[in-house]
Amino acid sequence: MRHNGATQDGAGIVIELEDVAYSYGGGELLTGMTLSLAPGSFHFLTGPSGAGKTTFLKLCYGALKPTSGHVRLFGEDLSAMGRDAVALARRRIGVVHQDCQFLDHLSVAENVALPLTAAGQSAAEQADNLRELMTWVGLTDRSGALPPELSGGERQRAALARAVIMSPDVLLADEPTGNVDWEMSQRLLRLLIELNKMGKTIMIATHDLTLIRAAKAQVQARVLRIAGRQLQTAGADL
């Protein structure tokens, strides 16, 4: 893996939200959110189901545009970015969804390498990188399998590998441990902490408080909470 992402930006804020609100169908889901993600920071995002965690993450990677306020990705205002600019920004933002989607007709290895293919980089050049990454997430044996043949934990790890293969500056993970057992969630957490130690900005949406506690023992993590349509900084006692 290449680990050059975060250092290029120096102290620049990677993702910034300024008084962001998001509403749909007339109802306001989120409002008045202001947040700056500094390079190398580690955030947890928690809150009850349906509070808008996934929506918040989508705002962070430009899948949704705020109904008011400003979202800035790497200093660029999302509202001023065209579709291609958003696509290019996503190459610097790795995303792991709760229900990881893959191209089911391609092998796991090809799926993990998909961001490279989509960015027009030759997969052959990145073969070592890919192999190393597959070893890192423990999927070397499964690299020829098709995504539907994978277990929940394997899917999460494949999604994580796909999210980081471009060596992004930020990793956004939505309930990455939602479908896996405790041991697997610990393993995923270790991988995420390792990435953070390499300088990546990490944001994990979860309602698993034991995971947050386990992480806090190993890394300095801030906990954000969405409640009452607002984004709050949770107490340190979690």
Add this chain to the structure above:
Amino acid sequence: MRLPDVTNLRGMLAGDGAADRVVPPAGFTVRLVLFTAAAMAFLTIFALALSLAAGRLADRWGDELARASTVRISAPADQMQAQTAAALRVLQQTPGVGAVRALSEEEQRALLEPWFGPDLPLDTLPVPQLIEIIETPEGYDSDGLRLRLQAEVPGAVLDEHTRWRKPLVTAADRLRLLGWAAILLIGAATGAMVTLAANAALAANAQVIAVLRLVGATDGYIATAFVRRFTLRTLTGAAIGTVLGLLALWLMPASGETAGFLTGLQFQGWHWLWPFLVPPLAAIVAFLATGAAARRVLGGLT
């Protein structure tokens, strides 16, 4: 949003195999697009042959028309000179008659030769004198002329054997126009068909598009994957249809110059190059149609 333009067509077709693979192979639609493109190309070949044959027919008959009508004078030998002179005078005074000329003895001999052989003693036979009339574009009033000739030159008969072809030439021209209209319609139908197929494929592959967007693929990249597939498919189908169409034409019974219209349904000379334009044109139609469909679908996504 960026999409490859037509000038990029070749580069795109030469292509990026990896990009092509991101769209899952879908057996049924592949065969449908192939089949429809082939059928359309097959029909185009026939419409093309029809247009070109109708065009040739119209041109040939048109030429014959321009060549004029004749007045034939049958009279006793001693009156022949006088009657011919009278007929020429009448004709020259008739509005709508451009040029008038009595055929010389040699010309008449040449005309009769195919029937009576070269040794015909023309001077001993009561051969009628022929006068060739070239009309002006407006044409003359044939009934009026006939009446005048009847009054002044009793031995003269106006022969308008080519006149009846005039409506046929118009009909052949129409037929040519219809043929081209059919080709345009087939082209438009091909575009519509490819658009429908592309829309279906884009809808069926919503997850593929979502995944590609998530990992940072640009719209141009995603569109190219679909556009490439449909363009190549249409090209292949159209090539198959063209070959089958040509084969069917080639198998039609041929006959010589005297061939009627139906058996004249063939390509001639450089016209044989036309059919080879069909597959590339179909591919361009597919390229534009899929590009527009992809642009529309992708533009509506986040």
